Amino acid sequence: MLHPRVAPMTALASESIGEEHLAHTYSPLNVVVESGQGAWVTDVAGRRYLDCLAAYSAVNFGHGHPKLIAAAKAQLDRITLTSRAFRNDQLGPFAAALAALAGKDMVIPMNTGAEAVETGIKVARAWGYRAKGVAPGRARIIVADGNFHGRTTTIISFSDDPVATADFGPFTPGFVRVPYGNSAAVEAAIDENTVAVLLEPIQGEAGVIVPPADYLPAVREITTRHRVLFIADEIQSGLGRTGATFQCDNVQVIPDVYLLGKALGGGIVPVSAVVGDRDILGVLNPGEHGSTFGGNPLAAAVGVAVVELLASGEMQERARMLGAHLEARLSRLVGKGIVAVRTAGLWAGIDVDPALAPGRQVCERLMERGVLAKDTHGSTIRLAPPIVIEVEHLDFAVDQLEAVLAELRG
Numbered sequence: 161m162l163h164p165r166v167a168p169m170t171a172l173a174s175e176s177i178g179e180e181h182l183a184h185t186y187s188p189l190n191v192v193v194e195s196g197q198g199a200w201v202t203d204v205a206g207r208r209y210l211d212c213l214a215a216y217s218a219v220n221f222g223h224g225h226p227k228l229i230a231a232a233k234a235q236l237d238r239i240t241l242t243s244r245a246f247r248n249d250q251l252g253p254f255a256a257a258l259a260a261l262a263g264k265d266m267v268i269p270m271n272t273g274a275e276a277v278e279t280g281i282k283v284a285r286a287w288g289y290r291a292k293g294v295a296p297g298r299a300r301i302i303v304a305d306g307n308f309h310g311r312t313t314t315i316i317s318f319s320d321d322p323v324a325t326a327d328f329g330p331f332t333p334g335f336v337r338v339p340y341g342n343s344a345a346v347e348a349a350i351d352e353n354t355v356a357v358l359l360e361p362i363q364g365e366a367g368v369i370v371p372p373a374d375y376l377p378a379v380r381e382i383t384t385r386h387r388v389l390f391i392a393d394e395i396q397s398g399l400g401r402t403g404a405t406f407q408c409d410n411v412q413v414i415p416d417v418y419l420l421g422k423a424l425g426g427g428i429v430p431v432s433a434v435v436g437d438r439d440i441l442g443v444l445n446p447g448e449h450g451s452t453f454g455g456n457p458l459a460a461a462v463g464v465a466v467v468e469l470l471a472s473g474e475m476q477e478r479a480r481m482l483g484a485h486l487e488a489r490l491s492r493l494v495g496k497g498i499v500a501v502r503t504a505g506l507w508a509g510i511d512v513d514p515a516l517a518p519g520r521q522v523c524e525r526l527m528e529r530g531v532l533a534k535d536t537h538g539s540t541i542r543l544a545p546p547i548v549i550e551v552e553h554l555d556f557a558v559d560q561l562e563a564v565l566a567e568l569r570g
């Protein structure tokens with residue numbers, strides 16, 4: 161049955177005016193979104209879709225969250241950008257609130273996730289030379305196979321995705337890649353020049369890959385013993401998505417450094433941050449790192465409101481509750497067109513039987529049924545709806561997936 165809130169398909173949205181002027185760095189689904197509220201978006205033809213991607217978890221709290229919009233609007237009327245050459249009255253409170261949320265001392269505000277990762281790399285190297293005593297120019301950082309940390313030149317230097325790297329070299333040295341989920345491989349890769357281990361607590365782009373439960377605790381123990389920083393890239397896994405403030409919380413691990421982004425900007429402005437203690441972030445001196453927009457008052461005002469939303473624990477609890485429901489429903493589809501499902505809170509990686517259809521085709525059929533989702537790596541579909549989604553709408557999304565699979569199975 162078609163959900164009553166979804167208008168029937170008439171014609172394909174083709175309001176693509178001007179798009180021939182866009183470089184071909186994406187191949188979006190053919191839906192032209194005009195507005196959104198909560199978990200729903202509306203296209204230019206007035207059709208409604210359930211947003212089951214939430215901008216890769218940047219819209220964890222839903223489109224147009226009233227508290228976040230109010231914070232942004234109020235700040236728009238005050239001041240939006242000062243640069244860090246001057247102080248502004250929003251940044252200090254944002255840093256204090258975010259540090260408290262993470263249980264750390266200090267924050268370096270940036271804009272995009274990739275910038276937070278780049279900043280974390282610079283911090284780790286400077287800490288290695290200045291605090292650990294690594295020989296100049298020798299610092300090494302251990303990363304994982306299948307990682308995704310962003311798109312800048314240094315970050316793709318340690319990617320093993322040929323699409324992300326081909327023809328973009330030469331690459332930045334100083335990284336060692338080991339298999340994900342194997343703590344012995346991390347320990348074996350550590351030498352006297354190792355300054356950090358940089359990991360996604362769950363690999364999002366790789367297809368919501370959840371490592372064994374003892375992996376992150378073992379990496380924590382190993383990095384502590386070898387005096388190596390543990391940097392957790394929680395840009396996608398953090399801020400409520402997995403039913404906790406950080407995925408590290410779910411496995412009782414406290415990393416040295418959190419990299420945050422995506423939902424930190426409430427889906428309104430790009431806000432990212434590196435969060436850690438004074439003995440680590442304090443190694444940087446004025447002039448050594450910066451960003452024209454990083455820590456701007458508009459971003460900080462939205463960031464404060466995001467931290468307030470998370471401070472009550474309500475969003476985390478909701479993601480946990482809805483996630484348990486999603487997991488129960490999806491697990492019943494295994495063997496019916498789905499070969500495997502991995503979930504963490506309100507986040508699912510669904511491996512569609514490759515013999516049935518490519519992930520992209522499943523997403524196209526879902527779109528026709530009023531559900532927007534994104535495929536990754538061929539046959540995996542990622543579901544990450546806004547945490548504010550109602551349970552009956554989550555059911556609607558799974559119903560549509562079930563119907564698409566039934567269609568494809570004939």
Ligand SMILES: *Cc1c(COP(=O)(O)O)cnc(C)c1O
Binds near residue numbers: 272275309310394
């Ligand atoms: C999205 C993402 C990034 C990069 O963030 P951008 O804002 O796109 O630069 C880095 N790490 C992880 C784990 C991500 O999911």
